[in-house]
Amino acid sequence: xxxxxxxxxxxxxxxxxxxxxxxxxxxxxxxxxxxxxxxxxxxxxxxxxxxxxxxxxxxxxxxxxxxxxxxxxxxxxxxxxxxxxxxxxxxxxxxxxxxxxxxxxxxxx
Amino acid sequence: xxxxxxxxxxxxxxxxxxxxxxxxxxxxxxxxxxxxxxxxxxxxxxxxxxxxxxxxxxxxxxxxxxxxxxxxxxxxxxxxxxxxxxxxxxxxxxxxxxxxxxxxxxxxx
Amino acid sequence: xxxxxxxxxxxxxxxxxxxxxxxxxxxxxxxxxxxxxxxxxxxxxxxxxxxxxxxxxxxxxxxxxxxxxxxxxxxxxxxxxxxxxxxxxxxxxxxxxxxxxxxxxxxxx
Amino acid sequence: xxxxxxxxxxxxxxxxxxxxxxxxxxxxxxxxxxxxxxxxxxxxxxxxxxxxxxxxxxxxxxxxxxxxxxxxxxxxxxxxxxxxxxxxxxxxxxxxxxxxxxxxxxxxx
Numbered sequence: 001x002x003x004x005x006x007x008x009x010x011x012x013x014x015x016x017x018x019x020x021x022x023x024x025x026x027x028x029x030x031x032x033x034x035x036x037x038x039x040x041x042x043x044x045x046x047x048x049x050x051x052x053x054x055x056x057x058x059x060x061x062x063x064x065x066x067x068x069x070x071x072x073x074x075x076x077x078x079x080x081x082x083x084x085x086x087x088x089x090x091x092x093x094x095x096x097x098x099x100x101x102x103x104x105x106x107x108x109x
Numbered sequence: 110x111x112x113x114x115x116x117x118x119x120x121x122x123x124x125x126x127x128x129x130x131x132x133x134x135x136x137x138x139x140x141x142x143x144x145x146x147x148x149x150x151x152x153x154x155x156x157x158x159x160x161x162x163x164x165x166x167x168x169x170x171x172x173x174x175x176x177x178x179x180x181x182x183x184x185x186x187x188x189x190x191x192x193x194x195x196x197x198x199x200x201x202x203x204x205x206x207x208x209x210x211x212x213x214x215x216x217x218x
Numbered sequence: 219x220x221x222x223x224x225x226x227x228x229x230x231x232x233x234x235x236x237x238x239x240x241x242x243x244x245x246x247x248x249x250x251x252x253x254x255x256x257x258x259x260x261x262x263x264x265x266x267x268x269x270x271x272x273x274x275x276x277x278x279x280x281x282x283x284x285x286x287x288x289x290x291x292x293x294x295x296x297x298x299x300x301x302x303x304x305x306x307x308x309x310x311x312x313x314x315x316x317x318x319x320x321x322x323x324x325x326x327x
Numbered sequence: 328x329x330x331x332x333x334x335x336x337x338x339x340x341x342x343x344x345x346x347x348x349x350x351x352x353x354x355x356x357x358x359x360x361x362x363x364x365x366x367x368x369x370x371x372x373x374x375x376x377x378x379x380x381x382x383x384x385x386x387x388x389x390x391x392x393x394x395x396x397x398x399x400x401x402x403x404x405x406x407x408x409x410x411x412x413x414x415x416x417x418x419x420x421x422x423x424x425x426x427x428x429x430x431x432x433x434x435x436x
Binding site: 001003006011013016017018019021022024025026027029030032033036037039040042043044047048052054059062063064066067068069070071073076077079080081082083084085086087088090091092094095096099101102103104105 | 110118122125126127128130131133134135136138139141142146148149155157160163168170172173175176178179180183185186188189190191192193194195196197199201202203204205208210213214218
Binding site: 003033044 | 254
């Protein structure tokens with residue numbers, strides 16, 4: 001998956017529909033959390049075990065919600081000048097410092 | 110950014126810390142929406158215009174929150190057997206049907 | 219609105235439908251954030267001004283989402299042994315210390 | 328807990344700090360979902376059982392997050408002209424129709 005290309009396709013899709021005025025980072029953040037919650041909804045009444053053993057229809061539905069969150073996330077980055085790959089590398093390095101390996105999981109999770 | 114490689118790195122990171130028992134899709138969905146809301150928090154008191162003109166410190170902060178949401182999203186996909194690239198292509202095709210081009214934006218957004 | 223009475227009615231409603239096993243605080247927290255996001259969805263593409271001038275149908279819809287969030291919130295409190303009225307008084311006192319009056323709004327909001 | 332009185336106190340608190348320009352329903356909805364997610368964060372790594380047996384410190388923390396969500400919810404209602412008590416009664420009646428008693432819980436939850 002080519003992030004920059006996907007961002008370009010999302011930009012074209014929005015432009016073709018006249019959506020640019022709506023797609024401020026503020027509004028996109030709201031739309032993103034709405035989709036994030038739709039993903040949560042899939043799991044809200046499931047046990048931990050059930051969440052690990054989804055049937056095909058639920059897995060397909062989950063794929064749609066993952067895609068929706070991801071697409072809004074990439075649009076937020078695109079319109080805010082955030083380079084996603086660099087930001088992820090930087091955050092992975094910060095996490096490695098914040099959560100040293102070798103401690104009990106209950107202390108770090 | 111190589112999605113499969115990043116998912117592998119996140120798996121190793123979690124395994125090295127003994128986090129696997131915590132990382133059910135249900136729990137990861139909760140963690141993901143928490144990070145999504147931390148991203149929303151950046152914009153909550155900003156005007157639409159301010160959200161389009163972030164300073165460098167805020168852009169860096171935004172990059173961290175985008176990364177956090179993305180990393181949980183990829184872990185959800187990994188542990189649920191969702192192929193992210195295929196799911197995104199499928200959702201883009203569905204969106205092209207759901208939101209035909211050429212209608213007033215106010216009808217489709 | 220009598221909070222304790224409403225909590226009693228919600229308990230009876232759930233019991234009559236055999237929902238108790240599902241209504242752990244963890245699951246209720248998930249359901250609550252899903253409803254919170256449905257409330258956010260009402261405003262996601264609206265301008266600040268539009269959000270201040272809702273039409274009747276949208277106001278009715280908003281009332282439904284406010285009710286859904288509130289009802290899950292009261293069930294979380296009920297099942298966790300949190301007294302809502304005391305918790306609110308305590309939080310108001312903490313906020314009065316955290317946000318002293320007389321500072322510029324931009325410093326405290 | 329007197330809802331109207333609490334809404335009046337929250338209005339005075341905000342006015343004393345010059346916050347009114349920030350407190351549009353759109354912004355308040357964002358702040359509300361941020362607090363809702365902070366409540367979710369309390370439970371994200373807990374099992375269902377652990378979420379039912381909180382220690383005192385966690386219960387106090389939960390009370391703060393419940394209060395934060397509730398206070399934003401009441402401000403949204405106040406600024407949007409939604410009467411909370413009427414909205415809740417209306418929603419309870421709708422739910423009684425939507426979820427008839429006597430069906431298996433798995434069909435209605």
